[in-house]
Amino acid sequence: MATAVTAWLGLMPDEVTAIWLSIKVASVATLASLGPGLGIAYLLARKRFPGRALLDGLVYLPLILPPVVTGYLLLLAFGRRGPIGSVLAEFGIVLSFRWTGAALACAIMGFPLMVRAMRLSIEAVDRRLEQAAATLGARPLAVFLTVTLPLSLPGILAGAVLAFAKAMGEFGATITFVSNIPGETQTLPSAIYTLTQVPGGEAGALRLTLISVVIALAAVLASEILARRLAHRIAGDR
Template sequence: MTDWLGPEEWQAVALSLKVSFWATLASLPAGILTAFALARWRFPGRELLNGLVHLPLVLPPVVTGYLLLLTFGRNGALGAPLAELGIVFAFRWTGAALAAAIMGFPLMVRAIRLSIEAIDVKLEQAGATLGASRPFVFLTLTLPLMLPGILAGTILAFAKAMGEFGATITFVSNIPGETRTIPTAIYAFLQVPGGESAAMKLVLVSVAISMLAVLLSEAIGRRIASRIEGV
């Protein structure tokens, strides 16, 4: 495998895994909180929040990337003050992670929200009537029942981050070693004569990683479900 992929291809694979990992990890707490709020809470602006969360699914990815550039670019509304603090997203791998996180966020929230809505509220109420505090009920009952949804949302967000192209190339360009992930590397290889072989190798790697992620999530999901049923 080491000889099968060249340095450029390995660089793209490693960067894709890095970007996808941090994009998923950084968005997970916000994803759980947002899903819980949409599933359980009633507040002014709830439908607006729901629309904003799912907006990246219906917007062209290039539009999302351009909006990120306007917001987090060096001269953007948030990018300029962050740059003064030494935090730069535009044309950096951190920007690629930000774009991937935003594009995968709706899939994560939806999966977690469905798992929360499937929980019988009466179980939580029964725990409360027995004298358990809300945090204790959440940690010992609600959170374990949410785990399959959290797992599914995490895997979906990771897979989406691995395949993100439009928003990434618009926001952070296609810089080798810095922002060139697997999708942008495939695009770059297809633009030069003789690059089809390297592009196909990355396609196969992408398919293998995605399939492995799906199989792993299914296996872990079944184990979690069986443990919950056995409690």
């Protein structure tokens, strides 16, 4: 079916590659940041500890910094000679100029959006329910898994979708950190940018723009439907 669609849209092989790469990069970025995102959101929402304000600021930093700056900082840190990149290279892990690096850049750029949505939904969970669960004998981890997590699931889902959408559109940090290599790091935005820079590329740019809009809409719709179902389940009117 995929080939039929690409033929019907008249997509070039390079464009198809860019679409699949973008979906892969965005999915990996979203899935990989779910765990840390949830952990940090929970810490910020429920715990008081020294350095909390600093952590809060650090998480939101990519939202405020110019994406190019974030990308350059990533290049400095994760580049082959960078402090983290050189250590990772010892284990054969190279991020710069690889699609995995694009995923890292997208994950970091989407992280503030994800954490913010998750944190708000965890804060909205009635703490008195968590207390009631504790008095019934549930350990803190059990309270989190059986009360906090299920009740904040719509917000967690919303955070994941936001991060995915952000990752699909991430451009500045990605191109700075991993460049624009077709087949390796050329995601949808990079491909659109490239097409707009060459004569006769307008048609391709338009096709990819349409695809971007469709993917983004599909993601938002899917999450909206899921969140509504979850909310119904929580409210209990099945």
